[in-house]
Amino acid sequence: MQIDNKKLFVTNLLAEARQEDVLSIQLSDQLNDGFNKAVFDALAEGLVVQDAKGEVIVYNRAAQLILGLTKEQLIDRNFLENKVKCFHEDGSSFSWDLFPAVIVARTGTSQTNIVLGWHHTDGNTRWININSHPIIEETGKLTGTVTSFTDITAIKAAQEEMKRSEEKLHSVVNSSKNGVFLIDRNYKILLVNEDAVNRQMIMSGVPRIHEGMCFLDILPEHRRKPVKDALDSVLRGQSVEYEIVYTKADNQDLWLLANYTPVRDKNGEITAICFTTNDITALKTNESALNKSEQRWKFALDGAGDGVWEYNFQTKESYYSPLYKNMLGFTDEEFQNEAYEWHSRIHPDDLKKITGIDKLYEDHAIRNHSVEYRLRSKSGEYVWVLDRGMLLEWTPDGRPLTLIGTHKNITEEKMREESLLQSRQRFSSFMANTPTLSWIIDENAIFRFLNVPYLKAFNLTESDIGKSVYDIFPRHVCDHFIENNWKVWNSGASIETIEEGVDPDGKAQLFHIFKFPLESENGLRMLGGVALDITQKVLLEKRLAEEQEKKKREIIQAIMNAQENERKELAYELHDNVNQILSSSRLMLEVAIEKPNISHEFMRRSLNYLQDAVTELRKISHSLIPGTLRDISLEAAIEEVVQNINATKKIKITYQKEIAHSGKAILPEIQLAILRIVQEQCNNILKHANATEASISLNIDSREILLLINDNGNGFDTVNTKKGLGLNNIFNRTAYYHGTIQLDSSVGNGCSLQIRIPLPA
Incomplete structure (x- = not known):
């Protein structure tokens, strides 16, 4: 290849x-x-x-x-x-x-x-x-x-760094208490936090939110157009904010504060929209509650008649509500919203009460105050007000800014307080000076109150208030005391009784006591008591009874002695007068029998003697039981006594009478006692006074008999001279009928006797 x-x-x-x-x-x-x-x-x-x-x-x-x-x-x-x-x-x-x-x-x-x-x-x-x-x-x-x-x-x-950044961003966004959306220019949701998702889930009839959906699709149909308009405004560079209320699935209102803000890139181009929602339901609820509270507060203040005032520490501006001004008698126009209007009306004696309050607020020493003082009203009279204030706002640097408060007219309360104070002072003075012992005790036998006389009577102190009665007095005294307390509590009625006690030396005492139930206190039955020490009274009554018994014996003895003397006088009169007259009459009759030729003369003489005897017996009878009181009045009987004495030519007695009450209405015993006193004193004057003149005055009205007997005789020393039988009889007769006697005499100045005897009603 x-x-x-x-x-x-x-x-x-x-x-x-x-x-x-x-x-x-x-x-x-x-x-x-x-x-x-x-x-x-x-x-x-x-x-x-x-x-x-x-x-x-x-x-x-x-x-x-x-x-x-x-x-x-x-x-x-x-x-x-x-x-x-x-x-x-x-x-x-x-x-x-x-x-x-x-x-x-x-x-x-x-x-x-x-x-x-x-x-x-x-x-x-x-x-x-x-x-x-x-x-x-x-x-x-x-x-x-x-x-x-x-x-x-x-x-x-x-990618990991970006993921962490995104997680941080989501964490930050999710940590927000607001709902947060990031929306692109096509209204697609790029980011949404949990608060927004959770808030959307409680809404009624809206889909669940997820990133990538259209923001408008999560809104109710009627809200889509106004929201789209708001989004478009933001895309044009504006910010939008408004409040909106939605109905949640539970039919409760959800108030949201919606805010739309543009998001820009580094070139200033708007790439997205940040939309936030803040739940302001609580705020709106609080606003509503505050409004209602303010309405209730205003209604309550108006209903209570409280005037509202406000003071700005920094601007020195003041405000006084129309009700505040009306409380002092002014119209809204007559009373200016100036601090001097208030300050110039404070009573001079009360200025010291409010001086320095502003300084205390400025020094952060107080946050509120409450003080009572007087303000001069339009009529010139002073009105008592309760001034209450509190610091409502501060400046950013912490200085006091707004002070708000109320003035309440408390004139009537102050008058009642003054009246109550005077009443308490009178009560305290009364309880401290009354001779009675007063106390309050509860069902546990604890003294709750002891007045000053009680403390002094038993040598106690204020520290003994709060102690048990058994800690202060002997048990046998306490047992009887507590027994009577329970009689009051069980019956619910007051009782009056006599109780024994002991003084600080242990001597027995007697008290006249009134006990009465009081209102319960903290579930404990209470009882009040008033006592009067009658120890001396009882002793005096016993002594008086003994003296009265002795007096009675003396009266009986005097009566017996008087009767004995009267018998002696009667025997003397019968023997020396009547007997001699009758003897002479008998002799004349014997002679007449023996000498018939001259019997006529002797019989005439015998008749004369017999007439003298009859006259003498009548005098004796009248002296014993004056028949004149059965046939004539007391004043006439006294006049007969005066005439008989004047007939002797030994003394001249004048007699005056003033009768405003029929004497026949006076008990016969009393009339006889007065007659006997007149006879007794006249006999004393004839026997002992060597007087040449005397006077008798008798005054009777519906209430009493007043008898005055005066003479110009020798007189006597009333202190050192022993009373004779006659004076004793006069004193005893007067005392027997509950009368009073006044005897004035001195050597050489005669004697004056005044007797008053009350008449039965």
Whole structure:
């Protein structure tokens, strides 16, 4: 074969080795020609020719360099099959039976673009792209295979780098909280992240997204035209943004903020569109809730009558709501939105309450405030307000910007507080100064309140409030005390009782106690009590009872003594007067009998004596039980006594009376007592006073009897002079009828006796 024929053969062989059709190449001895060998070695691809048995017949230099094998290793099938570990792109092992040349030799079918990797002798992983074809004679017999391969390690590295870049891009895009689409100029989806896919899946009646589909196809029919218009605007270099709401499969609204932005290459040409969707459903929900909240807040403020104010720290601008101004009696026009309008109306005594608040906000010492003070209204009267404010906004550098707050009219509350405070002060003053002991106790026998008199009475301190009654008093006292408490709780009614106690020295005491139920507190029944120490009262009553008993005995004794004296007086009168008169009358009668001739004279004398006896007996009878009180009034009976004494010419007594009440309505016993007192005092004056004049005054009204008896006699020392029987009788009769007596006398100044006896109603 000539040289030109050799070149043509090799050229055809190489060309056919790169084709995917079945080769019909006649391999001849000329392949080993030096010229052909040179051509083989000049090729950049590796080239290996094997016979029908798979033995390597020829290979070029590129094959040895790409594979990194020696000549011996390259032609050693056993070495290639057992020592060289090859693997697929997915990392799985590439067995010898799957080598392209082996498959071609077995099947006669070409194997193209087979990618194979192995560990090169330099320690790195290498990748080659293999094409293997059969060599068939004209007779159709397969005589061998020719395999070409190209080192694609750099290409694989570039592909891996591109894959990693794409993965990074997808990772970045997928990590976005927004839905992201990359759309080409024909509206095809080049890239879509998971958020966009997931968001599309919850939509109703839309297809599932995948890369390569038309972006408009994923939209509802009514949205396609406006979106296409937006895409076209972006392709003209504009950016588009709007809010849109979709209905999800669960009939809930999905609010999206859609944004279209052009993507440009390095030459500034628009090559694609970046479309992002941000889920603003929560924001819209919050906006709606905020609007509703603001409406409710405004309604609540208006309903509560609270005025709203706002203050800007940086511009010093102020705002006051119409309700704020109306609270002070102003119209919206009359009250300017200026800080001085507010500040100039603060009560001078309250300025110190708000001075420095701005500074506290500026120093970040507070974030809100609440203070009560007075503002002067349009009428000139002061209105109490509760000023509450909070810092709403800050400047970018952290300074306070907007302060917002409310003013609430609390005038009525302050008046009630003042009234309550005064009431508490009065109550505290009352409880501290009342002579009664007051307390509050719960069902566990714990004192909740003790007033000052209680603390003083038992030598206690404020620290004893909160202690059990058993920690303070003896058990026997506490048991009775608690027993009565439960009577109140069980009945739900107040009780009045007498309880025993002990003073700090352990002496027994008696208390008049009122106990009453109070409202429960934290589930515990409460009881209030008021007590008055009646220990001294009881002792005095006992002593008074003893003295009254003694007085009664004295009265009885005086009555007995008076009766005895009256008997003596009666015996004396009967013996000395009546007896003598009757004796004289008897004598006259005896003489008349003996001397009949002169009997008439003696009988006349006897009759005179008998008349004197009758008169004397009548006087005695009147002195014992004056019949005049049965027949005449008290004042008339006293007048009879006065007339009888004046008839003796021993003393002159004047008698005055003023009767505003019928004497007959006075009990006979009382009338008799008054008459006896008059008789007794007149006898005392006649016997002891050596008086020349005396006066008696009797005044009777519906309430009492007032008797005054005065004389100008010797008088006596009322302190050192012992009362005689007559005065004792006067005092006892007066006391018996619950009257009062006043005796004024001194030596040489006469005597004045005043007696008051109350009349029954």
